[in-house]
Amino acid sequence: MNCAKLSKQLVWPIALLLMTLAFHGSAATQVESARIWPAPDHTRLVLDTGGQVEHNIFSLSGPARLVIDLKNANLKTDFSGLDLSGSPIKRIRSAPRNGTDLRVVLDLKADIKPRSFQLEPNQQYGHRLVVDLIDESGSRLEKATTPTVTQDSSGKRDVIVVIDAGHGGEDPGAIGPRGTREKDVVLKMAKTLANLINDRPGYTAKLTRTGDYYIGLRNRTILARKYNADLFVSVHADAFRTPQPKGASVFALSQRGATSETARWLANSENRSDLIGGAGGLSLDGRDDMLAGVLLDLSMTASINASLGVGSSVLGKLGGVAKLHKPGVEQAAFAVLKSPDIPSILVEAGFVSNPQEEKNLATEWYRNKLAGAIMKGIDDYFQKTPPPGTLLAWQKQNRQGGNSISHYRIQRGDTLSGVARKNQTTVSELMQFNDLRDDRVMVGQTIRIPAS
Missing domain, CATH: 3.10.350.10 (LysM domain)
Known part of the structure; x- marks a missing residue:
């Protein structure tokens, strides 16, 4: 076969390949649906996309707007169906741009700080473009209130327990075989626990989130500090790749996690002016690195020891109403446990990946049993070791005085x-x-x- 004939035979396959590549390269990414998640300090807009999408965002003033440009994309949903109540968004507009691109404009009630990122598919959603509208003024953020003082306490303050319902909003957490979502279960359980704590004289409970929205892991511990917490309790529900594992667990911070957190605090100069509230009452402001490191180590050690103490008390009570996954308090480097001054525990209420435990956790009676056990564990611990200046400490002092x-x-x-x-x-x-x-x-x- 001569070269000219071979060349003619190769022309059409190569041309077809190039046309196919060009078609796929130019295929627009679909914006398939959208969701809004209003939170106290930010609102999250989520765009479900058919794949990764190149995008750019920028703010405009007079009036306040946020522009979202998506390259090589088109809209296959209707923004008019979104509930914008509780958000800083007045209206969402969209239009094609440059022939192949999509422009989305958010008309805002006030200026915000925008942030965007993309998420990979998970159990519930596909590719997503996330746009956070952050309220830097804090006008919509629930203010940390002065701890409640029990009226009969002669001015003695309450023990402050901050309860953190894990996940929320776009982050559903673990999902059970029947579709039970961790974020829903733990929020209901956290609210029940808060009610039990608030009903007990000498205690006040605060929630990190009161609805279906997401809070960053660091922001959860920041909220605990704003509330001057004596204890931080993060509530979760576990999952595993097989359905067999089951049982409740309690975690405290590991020494490895404590070491890395100490290093982070020392490396960040902004932390030096933070007043370590909680149990420590310690300020790093003006301290040299060596002294600050020693003070942080002491505070972190005391916090871990207290966490292990209250964790053991809670685990003991949980063992009376549910199966335990492990017989003792476990330790891990969870970010929400890393307050150097606030005793912190993470309670895994059970495995939603286990069919029976998923069924139990979806019922109010079982969640109430678990919340009641956690409350009893917390109360037993603080009755023995109440924080100074609290009603519980005053009552204990009088009991010990005969x-x-x-x-x-x-x-x-x-x-x-x-x-x-x-x-x-x-x-x-x-x-x-x-x-x-x-x-x-x-x-x-x-x-x-x-x-x-």
């Missing part, structure tokens, strides 16, 4: 000196015991009487 407490309701004609004589005590002791500024009492007032 005092039991009785109550007396002031009647017409009563005086504090008369009440003191009747109960074989002194006016000054009654004033101190009830935090009274003077010896005046009112009819109907209830006072505590220390009795030997």
Whole structure:
């Protein structure tokens, strides 16, 4: 066969190959659907795409807008169906651009800080372009409130427990064989636990998230610090590639995780001005590296020891209502456990990948049992080792002093000196015991009487 004939035979296959490559290279990426996840400090817009998409975002002012340009893409969904309530977005517009591209414009109520990234497919979703609208002003962020003071505590503060429901929003967490999503189970359980804690005198509970939205792992521990937490409890539900594993677990921070976190704090100069609240009451501001490192190591060691203590108490109570995956508190380098000053535990309520445990975790009665056990474990620990200045510490001090407490309701004609004589005590002791500024009492007032 001569060369000319061979060349003619090769022309069509090569041309067909080039046409195929050109077609695939020019095929537009579909924007198939969209979701909105409003959170207190940001709103997340998620675009479901047929694959990776090249994009660019930029902000405009007067009026406030965010422009999202997607290269070689077209729209196959309708933004008008999105619920924009609770978000800074007034309206979403879109139009083709440059023939093959897509421009999406968000009309905003106020200026925001944008951030975008792409996510790979997971159990529930395919390729996604994520755009976060961050509220830097903090106007929509739930403010950290002053810890509640129990009215009968004579001014003694409550123990603050921050409860963190794992995952949320675009991150469903583990998904069971029947479709049960970890993020839903743990949020319900966290709310139940918060109610149990708030119902117990001497305690106040705070939630890191109250709805279906995502909070960054570091931001969860930042919230705990803003609330001056005495304990941080992160609630999760485990999963495994096979359905056999089951049982609840409790984790504390590992020493490896503590070492890396200490290094991170020392490397970041901004942390030096952070007041380590929680149990430590320590500031790194103005300390040299060696002293700061020693102080952090001491604080981290104390935090881990306290975490192991409360974790062991919680695990013991969980063992009374559920099967345990391991007999002791496990340790790992989870990011949410890395507060150097706040005792922190992570509770795995069970395996949603196990059919029976998935069924149990989807029921209110079982979640209530687990939440009740966690509460009992927390209370048992703090009754033995209450933080200074709390109502629990004050009550323990009086118990250890050999005092039991009785109550007396002031009647017409009563005086504090008369009440003191009747109960074989002194006016000054009654004033101190009830935090009274003077010896005046009112009819109907209830006072505590220390009795030997």
